[in-house]
Amino acid sequence: MIIETPKTYKFNYISFDYPHEPWDQKCYWNLRKNVFCKEQKIFSDSDRDIIDEHAIPIVALDECMGIVHNVIGAVRIDERSPRVWWGSRLCVDKDYRTHSRFNTNFLFSDEPKQIFTLSVGGALIYKAVTTANYLGCDQFFAHVQSQNVKFFKRLYWKELDKVIIHGKEHSLMEADLTQYPASPWAKKLEYVA
Numbered sequence: 001m002i003i004e005t006p007k008t009y010k011f012n013y014i015s016f017d018y019p020h021e022p023w024d025q026k027c028y029w030n031l032r033k034n035v036f037c038k039e040q041k042i043f044s045d046s047d048r049d050i051i052d053e054h055a056i057p058i059v060a061l062d063e064c065m066g067i068v069h070n071v072i073g074a075v076r077i078d079e080r081s082p083r084v085w086w087g088s089r090l091c092v093d094k095d096y097r098t099h100s101r102f103n104t105n106f107l108f109s110d111e112p113k114q115i116f117t118l119s120v121g122g123a124l125i126y127k128a129v130t131t132a133n134y135l136g137c138d139q140f141f142a143h144v145q146s147q148n149v150k151f152f153k154r155l156y157w158k159e160l161d162k163v164i165i166h167g168k169e170h171s172l173m174e175a176d177l178t179q180y181p182a183s184p185w186a187k188k189l190e191y192v193a
Helices: 022-039 120-136 146-154 184-191
Strands: 013-017 056-064 067-081 084-092 103-105 139-145 157-165 168-175
Touching (some): 013 120, 022 056, 022 067, 022 084, 067 120, 120 139, 120 146, 120 184, 139 146, 146 157, 146 168
Parallel strands (some): 084 139
Antiparallel strands (some): 056 067, 067 084, 139 168, 157 168
């Protein structure tokens, strides 16, 4: 008799927020380590760097009946010069990379743009850029791994250049800020620990 391992249950309610508590901050770091150190092997022990000292972390949290279950996605944003923001360390738990059409909280202030709920990664990108836009953003950039360039282009980003970072090909890309209106949910930043 062969017993198959059941697939991981994916919750259909996901909130996008800033880590407030020690447990979600720890999960944020663990997810980044799992993706960038263990899975992709870009870094050996830790992917933390000097940007983390001033970056704003953003997390995707799955929920069951209003109770947060786990951090399933992460990204960070930082202002590197006045009104010029960057996003980096975008990652999603492997069980949620293909999860789509979920219910959201702290992402859209009005009617959701369907393209951003087609993936947890897309929703994290939306949360990152709309937060930066709220905080004062004239340009938003990211270095995107080559396998993700088409995905970013579908989310209204343009490719500017190709570069090698940490031994992997990346594209320097810029977001079309007209597709990412300032988010009133960014006000929750006041409560970040």
